[in-house]
Amino acid sequence: MAEKDMRERIKEVAVEHFNINGYHGTTIRNIAKDVDCSLPMIYYYYHNKKDLFDEIIKKEFFELLKRQVSLLRTDNIIELYTKFVNDLNFLSDYDKKVYRLGIKVYLSFDGDEELMEIMDEWEKTILPRHYQILKSHLKNVDNDIAVIRTLIHLLETLIESIVVKNRYLPEEEIREEISIVLRGCE
Amino acid sequence: MAEKDMRERIKEVAVEHFNINGYHGTTIRNIAKDVDCSLPMIYYYYHNKKDLFDEIIKKEFFELLKRQVSLLRTDNIIELYTKFVNDLNFLSDYDKKVYRLGIKVYLSFDGDEELMEIMDEWEKTILPRHYQILKSHLKNVDNDIAVIRTLIHLLETLIESIVVKNRYLPEEEIREEISIVLRGCE
DNA sequence: ATAGTATTGTAACGAACGTTAGATAGAGAG
DNA sequence: CTCTCTATCTAACGTTCGTTACAATACTAT
Incomplete structure (x- = not known):
């Protein structure tokens, strides 16, 4: 049930981070921290950092x-x-x-x-x-x-x-x- | 004699790198490589990465x-x-x-x-x-x-x-x- | 209830980062 | 020739990065 939620939440936080810090200035760790989930969660829903940005x-x-x-x-x-x-x-x-x-x-x-x-x-x-x-x-x-x-x-x-x-x-x-x-x- | 040259050359290359890769995407190592000097040279002329960008x-x-x-x-x-x-x-x-x-x-x-x-x-x-x-x-x-x-x-x-x-x-x-x-x- | 799948977590990998300590080379002054 | 100072180097420090192996949990269908 939480799949859609989590995936969207990651994307929302990622938008925020990419906006403020740019692609290179954004870290998966900081995104995970703000989503309040573990680090590999992001790799569960997105292939990698670039995939997240591209989407x-x-x-x-x-x-x-x-x-x-x-x-x-x-x-x-x-x-x-x-x-x-x-x-x-x-x-x-x-x-x-x-x-x-x-x-x-x-x-x-x-x-x-x-x-x-x-x-x-x-x-x-x-x-x-x-x-x-x-x-x-x-x-x-x-x-x-x-x-x-x-x-x-x-x-x-x-x-x-x-x-x-x-x-x-x-x-x-x-x-x-x-x-x-x-x-x-x- | 080469002081002014080296300092300017570092800045020129830095402008190029910051332009293409942004602040966070630019590394002191890559700048040094393109200037064809050692890494600490950059710290000899500029206090740190941010100082170079600011100038x-x-x-x-x-x-x-x-x-x-x-x-x-x-x-x-x-x-x-x-x-x-x-x-x-x-x-x-x-x-x-x-x-x-x-x-x-x-x-x-x-x-x-x-x-x-x-x-x-x-x-x-x-x-x-x-x-x-x-x-x-x-x-x-x-x-x-x-x-x-x-x-x-x-x-x-x-x-x-x-x-x-x-x-x-x-x-x-x-x-x-x-x-x-x-x-x-x- | 249990097997199986979907979701989440812990811990670590190797690589690259910014930065610095300290050695070396070269030039000019005495 | 030696001393000093400036310019440059090699080598490393500690940290953080993207990414992954793998264990644990939660949900679903039987």
């Missing part, structure tokens, strides 16, 4: 991203992006840490080559996806691709502020900044 | 920032910021790695509490500094503070692209994006 990125992080994207409903385009960013303010602590860890790997500040390649693949999908969302609203804008690129760059910093630096970004400020970039569209 | 951030990184800022001459405001970002493309490999390491600490992905506080202090100076540069150009803009905030956020991602992700950003793209945010000013 957090490959499964938890990308599932979180998908969940986040699926919430998008297109009415007003500025409200769409404002909501997208603002929702991050209210992510659970666990999700925020998973997100933060994902960004850390995305910036190749942690993880290995294999995870970096996965991130690169994912990054390539970003521009086309936003182009799909925005193209109909940018008919009368000449440099539409540049606007989309700028928006993506802005979103990246806003996300980092909330998730990485752990700041609270007021919805009104988010809306202001997105409006400045998308000013004159639709 | 890179406290001295090298902040001196690089100051050097970068001092190059700014205000003629056209869009050209000013375009040049500021574009110059990063042509930073030496060493400076780029120092910059990258600084950003890593800035995002609290590495380093300790003490270095984080230094970064926080520095971050507080960013908005006022840009306000000083931009205020005269934003007389006829209503939400001037929001524009400055947006610009700072955009700059942050552009810098990260070049320095952290090690991409080359064409000058024209940089100018385009900055123009979109500063559109309508002056």
